């Protein structure tokens with residue numbers, strides 16, 4: 110019986126593990142997202158969570174601090190990235206790398222993988238050196254590249270794009286696993302292949318090497334590590350009790366030089382390893398945890414506090430789960446309902462850039478967003494003045510519509526293809542680029558930096574939804590001269606693809 | 618039991634390595650097939666997309682036996698581990714760390730130990746010099762705006778890896794060599810110090826000053842001001858806009 114009790118006690122998940130699971134569930138509280146395959150689009154996503162948790166994960170209800178930082182730096186040409194820097198500063202001073210030990214889902218995944226019983230590669234001098242690689246990644250992929258391209262008005266969150274395994278696992282696989290996102294597969298190519306292989310290698314390595322990604326590659330851990338000397342909550346060493354026996358560093362699986370340094374994730378694993386009880390887990394001057402033997406006298410009080418804290422945490426979690434998973438009260442608008450008729454942003458409206466005699470839409474076909482359907486008519490305000498009305502300016506011509514945004518890297522990268530297409534086919538076709546209704550930059554000022562010849566409109570609200578789009582850009586729609594949709598795809602297109610779509614329509 | 622544990626560990630290692638290799642191979646092969654000349658009807662125009670649910674499903678189905686084998690081995694390994702006595706990992710004490718502890722109790726180092734320390738420092742300085750040269754050569758590339766002109770990111774990042782990657786690797790290699798030497802040197806120094814009579818008292822520990830508290834408070838204030846300024850200048854909204862749209866970079870599309 111005693112044996113059994115001991116076994117259960119040693120095999121039960123630790124408090125730290127429960128907190129890790131709790132945090133992972135809290136960050137991804139929109140559980141219905143895993144069923145619908147849709148990401149959460151509520152206001153809580155303006156808040157960054159402390160750990161690395163991709164905001165493209167179908168369950169995510171907060172923003173990833175690292176993704177937010179890269180995007181803020183990428184648009185620092187327009188506004189200084191105060192918000193994200195402030196948030197990271199507050200997280201850093203309060204918790205530092207305690208976030209890594211307790212509040213990061215990527216850390217949890219790696220620790221669980223490391224539980225698999227295989228031979229393990231222990232830390233050594235070379236891994237200590239390799240632990241500095243994450244600072245190089247932070248400098249180059251998170252700071253330098255986004256800042257460089259910000260100067261060219263080209264947003265490039267390079268770490269997300271080329272490395273981040275959390276994005277591939279939570280975002281890509283989380284979305285692709287859902288049959289609702291079947292169409293997304295057709296957009297994958299080299300970037301996904303590369304990121305998928307990187308993810309497999311990192312997860313594979315984590316089985317054999319404790320927290321391989323955290324120790325060598327994670328720039329977020331590197332940022333939090335910068336606060337190791339001042340973070341309020343975490344393990345602390347009482348110098349007067351420390352005999353410098355080195356048992357704590359020897360016990361630790363991270364590449365630390367001493368307890369609480371920039372590599373320490375404040376997991377508290379060394380607290381019981383210290384023979385003199387010099388290590389405690391503290392929040393400022395309050396001791397939250399000390400050696401098991403020293404806890405005995407205040408066990409009852411501690412248990413009471415922990416039970417209360419646990420109950421509160423559980424209540425919060427349940428409340429948030431209910432809140433984020435409650436059925437939508439508002440029905441999503443149907444495509445034909447959202448036909449937009451909004452005034453121009455510049456009321457000194459001049460004529461639309463391309464006009465033709467109004468054409469009557471053929472009424473034999475159903476209106477909708479799918480190929481073979483009649484495109485919904487719309488009017489959208491043009492940047493530079495005027496409006497674009499599909500039935501007036503587009504019909505009678507092959508029309509190419511591109512939904513884009515200044516904050517979307519692939520959109521910005523493919524705009525020149527649309528411009529080239531318009532120049533190559535002149536009056537035979539109508540090209541229109543429609544900026545998302547979500548505006549972060551001054552689009553007029555952005556466009557002034559380029560000499561595009563195509564008209565640019567702004568989504569007056571709900572237009573992209575009427576073409577079947579929602580939370581992913583870019584999107585390209587091609588209509589024949591009768592306004593019938595012949596192509597409607599989310600994802601980047603090349604000039605060759607555009608030409609292959611347009612040329613046959615002109616031949617007909 | 619121990620033999621069974623060992624066998625399971627080895628089998629699971631092979632299983633996991635095989636699974637990782639197979640997954641990487643399948644992804645690379647899907648990419649190869651999708652970008653083969655036969656899949657293009659005209660330059661830049663693919664007949665079939667590189668990936669589809671069908672293709673991914675077929676490739677994963679082909680790996681099912683491997684998944685099952687690795688899964689069963691993992692389950693068996695975990696059960697055997699749970700049933701047996703927990704393995705106690707040996708504490709890894711680096712001589713450098715032990716030496717640091719010893720030195721905190723010694724007021725005067727003997728001459729030979731001092732020489733050993735100087736040699737070690739010289740090696741670290743050499744590694745530092747190598748790193749400094751590597752840094753300069755990397756900055757040569759990084760600070761040249763022409764290398765980042767245009768929107769062909771594939772080319773730029775490829776060049777970055779080719780032109781900066783080797784310097785980073787060289788720097789890490791230099792430091793690895795230096796710390797390996799440092800470890801040996803520390804062992805030698807420990808042997809020397811062990812012959813010394815033990816000094817009883819460690820020097821009194823420094824009391825933490827109030828400086829840290831003030832710094833924290835100042836940083837808290839700065840953090841709050843930054844967040845407020847960010848909310849006012851639209852930074853908060855930027856985060857929201859990016860987060861409520863699927864990030865094509867994160868998922869490997871853009």
Ligand code: SF4
Pocket residue numbers: 161162163164165173174175176177268269270273274275276277280864866867868
């Ligand atoms: S890809 Fe990674 S860094 Fe980027 S937003 Fe997602 S989790 Fe964050």
Ligand code: SF4
Pocket residue numbers: 160161208209210213214215216217322323324327328329330331
């Ligand atoms: S190092 Fe990065 S991935 Fe690891 S726990 Fe910290 S934030 Fe998460």
Ligand code: SF4
Pocket residue numbers: 344357360361362363365367368369372373374375376377378379380
């Ligand atoms: S030093 Fe202690 S608290 Fe820090 S990571 Fe190592 S075991 Fe965990």
